Amino acid sequence: MPKNSSILLVGCGKLGGALLDGWLASPTPPRLVVLDRHRTNEDPDYTTVRVASEIPTDFQPDIIVLAVKPAAADAIITELCITLGQRLSRSAFLSVMAGRTCDGLAAAARSAGINNAPVIRAMPNTPSAIGAGTSGFYVPPTATERQHTLCHDLLCAVGDVVRVEHEADLAAVTAISGSGPAYVFLLAELLEEAGIKHGLPAPVARRLARGTVYGAGRMLDDCPEDASALRKAVTSPKGTTAAALDVLMSPDAWPTSISKAIDAAARRAEELAG
Secondary structure: OOOOOEEEEEOOOHHHHHHHHHHHOOOOOOEEEEEOOOOOOOEOOEEEEOOHHHOOOOOOOOEEEEOOOHHHHHHHHHHHHHHHHHHHOOOEEEEOOOOOOHHHHHHHHHHOOOOOOOEEEEEOOHHHHHOOEEEEEEOOOOOOHHHHHHHHHHHHOOEEEEEOOOHHHHHHHHHHHHOHHHHHHHHHHHHHHHHHHOOOOHHHHHHHHHHHHHHHHHHHHHOOOOHHHHHHHOOOOOOHHHHHHHHHOOOOOHHHHHHHHHHHHHHHHHHHOO
């Protein structure tokens, strides 16, 4: 990412913390200030403050990353705009919150007296903490090329970035990749439980389940074939895999439940937009 960039990270929970870990591990980490009222630890690689008034007076953020609960965003933006004032003259907001729209967040800034701060949106996921994130990314026309590039580089520092042309597409991004790691973790959890049920020692079941998920993910990343082709390649006719897939691929099993799950997550993301 560009040297000498200044980033204010607002909120350092699961996702904010994952982003922070990824940025600190990058070859050229930015100057970072973390604003989180629950975070008290100090680290020489960044500055931690609990309220906006504690932000160093010489700190002028290029990007303000909003990683708070969606319902808290307006109050946080108002506090930042009032406290930082003209120090926001070159800043853009990068929201990694589900649901909240660019227009809605920009309106909160305008109500606090800041009329020209663009809002860029992204939906990363928690594997960003180990540099293996996948982020959907939307940039409105109001953002400058420098702001666009800096936000893109921030996300690239923690994994892969997929740009979408329409902000509404972020609801689907949230449902698939933003929430997606939880679905994969659930699969590993269920495989482990099934192994124990069938008599395997718990450590063995865990190692087999996690190793299988990891290996399959590596194949998906490394191989050019479609996922369906990889599935078919490991499925011998009338074999053990086919017997399992007959259950998982029955009309009322995975094809229906996965679709319903993604629909539910996307619908919730749209509800959070207000």
